[in-house]
Structure formats: C-alpha cells, structure tokens
Amino acid sequence: MIIFLGLVSCQELLEDNPITVDAIFQEKYQSLGGEEILGPAISQIYEKNGRKFQFTSKVSMVYDPEINQFYLAPIGNEILKIAEHLKYPNHYDIYAAFEPLHMELGGILSTGRVLSDVIVDMDHKRIVQYFENVGFYQMASDPPGVVHLLDYGAWKCAQACGYHAPKESSIGSISANEAGIASTPERLNPIFTGDPLSEIYVGSDGLEERIYENVVIYRDYASPGGIALRPLPELLEIPAETPQVNTSEEEGVFIASEGDLGFYVPNNLDEYIRQYYGYLFIGHPINKFVKINEGLYRQCFENLCLDYRPDESEDQKIHPMALGRKYKQVIAREYIPKDGVDPFTGITLTIQKISPVVPSGKEQEISVLALKKGIPLSKIVLSLTVAYPDSCQQTQLFQPTKDDGTTGLEVNCSKADKGTPIKFKICAEEVEESVDCVEGEYLIWGEIPETTGEPLLATPGE
Known part of the structure; x- marks a missing residue:
C-alpha cells in the first residue's frame, strides 16, 4: 500500500523530549536492522490524518x-518528483551490489519499486540507486559488500527535525540522466524525437523550448532532468477518452491514469516506451489502442501519439506520430525566429548501450547508433578513443555499422582504482559529411560480491 505524505510542520514535532524510537515502531524498526541500517530516530512520533x-x-x-499495518513512506517518489497518479511498470534492474541489503530488508515490500538505474555520483565519489521507500549507496572507499542507505528521512523532515545528514549519505541534487531520463535535448535519441524543426527559442509561456518532428521539448526545472515534453495531444485538440476499469480481459499492460482507471497498452508499445525514457516522460495513455486503417494502428499518450504499422520492417513498426510538425504550423509559428530552422544535414551518433559502472579489469560493452536525417546509416566505421588515468590514450575501431545503423565494441577496462572515471570519445571515420563526436565517461568500481550469504553492513555515517 502506498500513501503519499505531506511534510510535517515544526509544530507537529515534539523537539523538547529525548528522541527514541517509539514503542509502536520498535518491532518493525529492529526487524529492518535498527539504528545500524535505518539510522537514529530524528523526530518524536506524531499523528496525522489518523496515522x-x-x-x-x-x-x-x-x-x-485502521488496517493495523506498518510500512515505509515513499519518499523516493518526492525526491525524483514522480506524480502519485503516474503508475508505470518496473523497468530498472537492481544493481548487483545492492541486492543483498535489498533482500535483507525484505525486498520490494519494504523498499518499494526501484525508480532509477545505478547512478554515478562523482561529486560524492559514490554510486547510488533510488527506490520508492529507501535509497542505496556505496562509496568508492567502501570495501566490497559494504552498502548504506541514503538519508531519505532527513531529506523529507528537513529543518523541522534539526538533523544534519553527513555529506556521503545526503540526497544532493538530482540531475537529468540520474533518473534514467536524458538530461538535454541533444541526448535524446533522434529516432524518438525525429529531426529538429527549430532552434531553442522562448515559447508563449516564457519557457525555452525546441520543436522536433515528433515531440516538443521544453525546459522544466521541476521535472527530473530539467526538461519535459509539451502535451501535444491536448494542445492539438486530440480528444481524450474516459479511462476504463482493469478487467484483465485485454492483452497488454494496464496503465492507471485516474485512480484505478486507465487504459491497456499493447506489449510492443509498452516495450517501446520503456526503451524510450518511460511513462514518466511520455505520460500515461489518454485513449485506447485503435485501428485507423488496414495498415495503421494508433494510441495517444499525454505528450505524444504512437503509430503501429504491422506491415513495416521490425525496426519501423512503431514510430511517434509527427505531431511536432503540426505544432509548429498551428501553434508555435509566431514564436520561432525566421532563421530558426535547424535540420540535421550530417551524421548523428547516439550511444545506445553502456554500463555507467564497470568492475576493474572487466569488459565494458558499448553500442552505438549512426543516423543521417533520422535514418539508420550502414557501413560506416566508428572509432573509440579511451583516455586512461595514467594519461595514456587507446583508440579502437568498431565493426562497420549494420543495416540498422548499429555497431558495438567490447573494451577491456583498466585495472584502475575503484572510483576512477574513464573518459571516451566516439567519432566517425573517413566520411565527407559533418559529424558530431559523442563523448562520455564510465566509472571503474570494485568487484561485485556474490548475492548469497550475509551482506556486509556499515553503521550510518561511517
């Protein structure tokens, strides 16, 4: 059961008394590891809305x-600004090093759903992963198997509790791709967005936005990643339907949009949405999956519509409807600078697969997609240049891209110290068109322990 909580006021906390875990919570507290795992009590018990x-x-x-039930509040949803009504399937794996403590806490019943991939936090020299009710982290200085919980409680209670979280266990700021969403428009996959139809400009509401063929991206610093999609179906007056009851009679995944009501999303569309940033970014469905004609089916979501063409090749069956082009013609025309058209004329490279954290001495698998005007580009050669911490650089060539524009390479990672960042650059070789290289980095981490046996646990703040 998930219930969202409002921030308690200072008046509701009895700060004058010594702070200990109340008797009503003692059994639950101790069963989850007590102070060693959950940290010290930082507020007195208080009552709100009967709880x-x-x-x-x-x-x-x-x-x-009323139901005689104990649970942990889903503070992680607030940290990542996930709306209460936005229920979507799990699509993140639990990082292997965090699995023992996750199991020790009782799994999803205690931790809630996993909300992010493992995140490299260079500022704190740690890796973290967010769940609904708790957050896990491991410092670069920690021995293998030692993991900790983030200070969710201190973040939520803030100044009302008067507890100052240590830097290493504090929440810090959440940036764009930390929550599994691309941080800037340039990092979104061109297959998803389509070609850009404008430069970045200031829209009618005073916010910067950029139009692409399929979507419109705008700066929204309240959203995870600081960007969001304009609700094009609503803006273009595509009618929404009344949500339906989950009958379990239709195929697909049921996505709730209003309480327990919602719509079924076909499995292939659901898989596409998971691949391209998830329901948090695309929005919940606003109507049923319907047949438009013999060769076209469609379902619309809060921020875009997806077309399904069963007769097309596998990689072309699902594609966003070009609502961005219509938005430009109907709504945004007066706000776009006359010289603002910015089509891609060269080759764009997108990293499709890379692990942000790799054990020392293990292989890193990198997969890249090459496009020209949004179309997969085959038979071009890409180079990978890796900069190691000893100032040594190594360059390797990928195999030529396949018909779908992809190619991959396995890199033997340096036996560098745990916490060492490895920078890399990928470029196209021997092409006449203009090409933007893509750069990035990943983190060398320690060996991941086996998930059997008792995990090593550390006292908070160590």
Whole structure:
C-alpha cells in the first residue's frame, strides 16, 4: 500500500523530549536492522490524518491503525518528483551490489519499486540507486559488500527535525540522466524525437523550448532532468477518452491514469516506451489502442501519439506520430525566429548501450547508433578513443555499422582504482559529411560480491 505524505510542520514535532524510537515502531524498526541500517530516530512520533509517523535519518515509518499495518513512506517518489497518479511498470534492474541489503530488508515490500538505474555520483565519489521507500549507496572507499542507505528521512523532515545528514549519505541534487531520463535535448535519441524543426527559442509561456518532428521539448526545472515534453495531444485538440476499469480481459499492460482507471497498452508499445525514457516522460495513455486503417494502428499518450504499422520492417513498426510538425504550423509559428530552422544535414551518433559502472579489469560493452536525417546509416566505421588515468590514450575501431545503423565494441577496462572515471570519445571515420563526436565517461568500481550469504553492513555515517 502506498500513501503519499505531506511534510510535517515544526509544530507537529515534539523537539523538547529525548528522541527514541517509539514503542509502536520498535518491532518493525529492529526487524529492518535498527539504528545500524535505518539510522537514529530524528523526530518524536506524531499523528496525522489518523496515522502515526516517525522519522529516522533513513526512512519515514508509518503505522495505519485502521488496517493495523506498518510500512515505509515513499519518499523516493518526492525526491525524483514522480506524480502519485503516474503508475508505470518496473523497468530498472537492481544493481548487483545492492541486492543483498535489498533482500535483507525484505525486498520490494519494504523498499518499494526501484525508480532509477545505478547512478554515478562523482561529486560524492559514490554510486547510488533510488527506490520508492529507501535509497542505496556505496562509496568508492567502501570495501566490497559494504552498502548504506541514503538519508531519505532527513531529506523529507528537513529543518523541522534539526538533523544534519553527513555529506556521503545526503540526497544532493538530482540531475537529468540520474533518473534514467536524458538530461538535454541533444541526448535524446533522434529516432524518438525525429529531426529538429527549430532552434531553442522562448515559447508563449516564457519557457525555452525546441520543436522536433515528433515531440516538443521544453525546459522544466521541476521535472527530473530539467526538461519535459509539451502535451501535444491536448494542445492539438486530440480528444481524450474516459479511462476504463482493469478487467484483465485485454492483452497488454494496464496503465492507471485516474485512480484505478486507465487504459491497456499493447506489449510492443509498452516495450517501446520503456526503451524510450518511460511513462514518466511520455505520460500515461489518454485513449485506447485503435485501428485507423488496414495498415495503421494508433494510441495517444499525454505528450505524444504512437503509430503501429504491422506491415513495416521490425525496426519501423512503431514510430511517434509527427505531431511536432503540426505544432509548429498551428501553434508555435509566431514564436520561432525566421532563421530558426535547424535540420540535421550530417551524421548523428547516439550511444545506445553502456554500463555507467564497470568492475576493474572487466569488459565494458558499448553500442552505438549512426543516423543521417533520422535514418539508420550502414557501413560506416566508428572509432573509440579511451583516455586512461595514467594519461595514456587507446583508440579502437568498431565493426562497420549494420543495416540498422548499429555497431558495438567490447573494451577491456583498466585495472584502475575503484572510483576512477574513464573518459571516451566516439567519432566517425573517413566520411565527407559533418559529424558530431559523442563523448562520455564510465566509472571503474570494485568487484561485485556474490548475492548469497550475509551482506556486509556499515553503521550510518561511517
């Protein structure tokens, strides 16, 4: 059961008394590891809307007497600004090093769903992963198997609790691709967005935006990543339907949009959405999957519509409807600079697969997509240049791109110290067109322990 909580006020916390875990929470607290895992109590017990609450530095414990149930509050949803009504399937794997503690806590019943991939946090020299009710992290200085919980409770209670979280366990700022969403328009896959139809300009609401064939991206600093998609179906007056009850009679994945009501999304469209940034970015469905004609089916979501053409080749069956072009013609024309058209004339490279964290001495697998005007480009050769921490550089060539524009390469990672960043650059070789190289980095980390046996646990703040 997931219930979203409002921030408790200072008046609701009894700060004058010594802070200990209340008797009503003691059994639950100790069963989850006590102070060693959940941190110390940082607030007195208090009551709100008929429920009892108490903060530790790591979590918010909740007791609902009506159903006689204990649970942890989903603070992670607030940290990542995930809307309560936006329910979407899990599509992140639990990082292997975090699995033992995840199991020790009782799995998803205690931690909630996983909300992000593993994140490299260079500022704190750690890796982290966000769940609904807790967050996991491991420092570069930690021995193998030692993992900790982030200070969710301290973040939520803030100044009202008067607890100052240590830097290493604090939440910090959440940037764009930390939540699994591309951080800037330039990092979004051109197959998803289509070609750009404008430069970045200031829209009618005073926010910067950029139009692509299929979507319109605007700066929204309240969203994970600082960007979001304009709700094109609504803006272009595509009618929304009344959500339906989950009957379990239709094929596909049921996505709730209003309480328990929503729409079924076909499995192939659901897989596409998971691949391209998820329901958090694309929005929940606003109508049913319908047949437009013999060769075309369609379903619209809050921010775009997806077309399905069963007779096309496998990689062309699903494609966003070109609503961005219509938006430019109907709505945005007066706001776009006359010289603002910016079509791609050269080759664009997109990294499709790379692990942000690799154990020392293991192989890193990198997959790249090459496009020209949004169309897969075959038979071109790409180069990978890796900069190692000893100032040594190594260059390798990928195999020529396949018909779908992809190619891959396995890189033997340096036996560098845990926490060492490895920078790389990928460029196209021997082409006449203009090409933007893509750059990035990944982190060398320690060996990942086996998930069997007792995990090594560290006292918070160590």
